[in-house]
Amino acid sequence: MITVVAGGVGAARFLSGLLSVVPARDVTAIVNTGDDVVLHGLHISPDLDTITYTLAKAINAELGWGLAGETWSAMDALSRYSPSAPRHSTAGGTWFRLGDRDLATHLYRTHRLREGASLSLVTEEIARAWGLDIRLMPMSDDPVETRVTVDEGEIGFQEYFVGRQHSVAVSAVRLAGIEQARPAPGVIESLAGAELVIICPSNPIVSIGPVRAVAGIEAALASRRESAIAISPIIAGAAVKGPADRLMAELGHEPSVVGVARLYAPVAKTLVIDEADQDLAGSVEAEGVRCIVTPTLMHGPPEAAALARAVLAAARS
Amino acid sequence: MITVVAGGVGAARFLSGLLSVVPARDVTAIVNTGDDVVLHGLHISPDLDTITYTLAKAINAELGWGLAGETWSAMDALSRYSPSAPRHSTAGGTWFRLGDRDLATHLYRTHRLREGASLSLVTEEIARAWGLDIRLMPMSDDPVETRVTVDEGEIGFQEYFVGRQHSVAVSAVRLAGIEQARPAPGVIESLAGAELVIICPSNPIVSIGPVRAVAGIEAALASRRESAIAISPIIAGAAVKGPADRLMAELGHEPSVVGVARLYAPVAKTLVIDEADQDLAGSVEAEGVRCIVTPTLMHGPPEAAALARAVLAAARS
Numbered sequence: 012m013i014t015v016v017a018g019g020v021g022a023a024r025f026l027s028g029l030l031s032v033v034p035a036r037d038v039t040a041i042v043n044t045g046d047d048v049v050l051h052g053l054h055i056s057p058d059l060d061t062i063t064y065t066l067a068k069a070i071n072a073e074l075g076w077g078l079a080g081e082t083w084s085a086m087d088a089l090s091r092y093s094p095s096a097p098r099h100s101t102a103g104g105t106w107f108r109l110g111d112r113d114l115a116t117h118l119y120r121t122h123r124l125r126e127g128a129s130l131s132l133v134t135e136e137i138a139r140a141w142g143l144d145i146r147l148m149p150m151s152d153d154p155v156e157t158r159v160t161v162d163e164g165e166i167g168f169q170e171y172f173v174g175r176q177h178s179v180a181v182s183a184v185r186l187a188g189i190e191q192a193r194p195a196p197g198v199i200e201s202l203a204g205a206e207l208v209i210i211c212p213s214n215p216i217v218s219i220g221p222v223r224a225v226a227g228i229e230a231a232l233a234s235r236r237e238s239a240i241a242i243s244p245i246i247a248g249a250a251v252k253g254p255a256d257r258l259m260a261e262l263g264h265e266p267s268v269v270g271v272a273r274l275y276a277p278v279a280k281t282l283v284i285d286e287a288d289q290d291l292a293g294s295v296e297a298e299g300v301r302c303i304v305t306p307t308l309m310h311g312p313p314e315a316a317a318l319a320r321a322v323l324a325a326a327r328s
Numbered sequence: 329m330i331t332v333v334a335g336g337v338g339a340a341r342f343l344s345g346l347l348s349v350v351p352a353r354d355v356t357a358i359v360n361t362g363d364d365v366v367l368h369g370l371h372i373s374p375d376l377d378t379i380t381y382t383l384a385k386a387i388n389a390e391l392g393w394g395l396a397g398e399t400w401s402a403m404d405a406l407s408r409y410s411p412s413a414p415r416h417s418t419a420g421g422t423w424f425r426l427g428d429r430d431l432a433t434h435l436y437r438t439h440r441l442r443e444g445a446s447l448s449l450v451t452e453e454i455a456r457a458w459g460l461d462i463r464l465m466p467m468s469d470d471p472v473e474t475r476v477t478v479d480e481g482e483i484g485f486q487e488y489f490v491g492r493q494h495s496v497a498v499s500a501v502r503l504a505g506i507e508q509a510r511p512a513p514g515v516i517e518s519l520a521g522a523e524l525v526i527i528c529p530s531n532p533i534v535s536i537g538p539v540r541a542v543a544g545i546e547a548a549l550a551s552r553r554e555s556a557i558a559i560s561p562i563i564a565g566a567a568v569k570g571p572a573d574r575l576m577a578e579l580g581h582e583p584s585v586v587g588v589a590r591l592y593a594p595v596a597k598t599l600v601i602d603e604a605d606q607d608l609a610g611s612v613e614a615e616g617v618r619c620i621v622t623p624t625l626m627h628g629p630p631e632a633a634a635l636a637r638a639v640l641a642a643a644r645s
Binding site for chain 1: 366395408442443
């Protein structure tokens with residue numbers, strides 16, 4: 012049994028590689044929900060959906076998010092209303108593009124949550140609808156909202172990530188609601204019972220960070236440190252995608268595999284880094300972390316599968 | 329100034345005729361919201377939307393509801409989830425068809441209501457977005473839910489109307505929340521200040537009934553009885569569309585223009601009936617209601633305009 016801690020795109024790609032080399036039913040993914048957002052009254056879980064769509068081979072490869080073959084009639088129609096909204100309102104906004112087919116996922120999730128179902132249960136139902144055998148779970152059924160402080164004040168994560176295309180400097184990250192959040196059912200057990208724990212190549216601050224911050228998860232991870240392998244999302248000082256490198260630097264972490272090693276040292280005995288960072292292997296090990304060097308850039312399924320195989324080999328060695 | 333009391337399709341058609349003969353800015357419509365429903369977390373106001381779309385010449389003429397040139401990707405995608413929902417859940421249901429473009433209206437409305445805007449204000453904003461000059465207002469900003477008792481128990485109005493295509497017998501109608509509902513801002517004033525009050529050819533029980541049941545509206549209507557003209561939705565004992573005839577019969581009202589006259593006698597001095605019911609004019613007048621006979625079937629814009637002209641002429645006579 013393998014338990015992975017996951018964010019969005021990087022995690023989804025790694026998981027698709029992992030599921031090409033181990034049976035899906037042996038894998039549990041604990042997914043960040045700090046990115047979740049309620050828009051137009053709909054509950055949107057971007058990281059869960061990116062993983063679900065990717066593993067269902069339904070992801071929109073061109074966009075990197077949403078569904079393949081998507082149409083945009085609802086968003087086009089929504090833009091009619093934007094000029095009628097009062098200045099202080101955010102209604103009618105189409106900056107967070109929701110495709111027509113993607114909307115169905117949010118309609119279903121919102122409907123179920125309003126019926127009193129937990130996000131865990133709904134996540135399971137959505138995964139089943141897509142024919143997935145992996146066990147997908149949100150980090151928590153309780154709302155946690157990742158918020159970032161930028162020049163003009165504190166804004167929601169999606170406003171930063173999508174709205175400003177993460178092009179503004181961040182001086183602080185706050186996880187609103189984290190004190191009240193309990194791990195979703197099965198999260199602690201899946202960490203305790205796993206033969207191998209993998210921390211996916213996701214943003215250490217805003218993807219893996221929120222998962223670790225949920226009460227009890229950091230301790231559960233720390234107790235499995237010997238069996239845990241993290242994959243660096245930073246290659247040669249840069250994030251493959253997204254703002255991980257800038258966020259690390261802005262928040263006082265070295266934006267390198269060494270900085271990643273420092274962040275993960277409490278919870279992972281092993282860090283997988285890219286060949287481009289080979290000369291930093293010694294510095295990684297100086298952080299008390301075993302270092303594995305292998306190609307980590309996932310151009311497509313073959314590279315993702317090779318990375319998964321390298322991680323499994325590292326686990327056995 | 330003309331104030332009309334309105335339901336959905338029949339009212340929308342009459343209003344489009346009325347607005348072809350009087351300036352839109354001289355007309356206020358007080359619209360039934362007992363049919364409103366929250367589905368998938370979205371607030372849907374079918375009667376308001378039917379009127380808005382019809383007056384904007386954007387109605388789907390083929391369906392009689394929704395938007396012209398509609399696409400259905402979201403509904404098609406939603407059907408994927410239905411089999412994954414637990415038996416007791418209604419999530420993933422697609423019986424209430426929401427087109428992709430129509431969804432935008434519900435997204436906007438829901439977003440604004442969550443921001444704390446009143447339904448009146450949102451209704452105004454939506455009407456403005458469609459370029460309408462008529463003043464459209466919901467009967468109330470407070471939630472009222474029309475529920476009907478059928479064989480298996482009490483169900484929501486849309487479950488009856490759309491879900492069962494109103495093909496089951498109704499033994500009772502209940503307006504949940506009506507005791508707490510106050511008239512929307514401007515409703516009482518628009519009735520008090522109107523030169524002419526028109527009760528549209530809508531369902532007297534489940535379209536006009538809820539409007540009349542909101543605290544203060546019946547009294548406001550009654551005080552304007554002399555200036556009020558109702559149009560019978562029943563022609564030759566049958567509803568033009570929908571279950572008005574059956575509902576009237578099932579609930580103990582004569583399903584004829586005479587039954588309509590009895591229902592409207594307290595609030596309208598005049599009833600307009602179709603030529604097909606000419607021989608019942610005397611019976612209508614026996615109810616204490618002045619009777620005007622004219623063609624009332626609105627096949628299209630010319631007939632709707634002619635009906636509006638006949639109503640205006642009756643008001644002057």
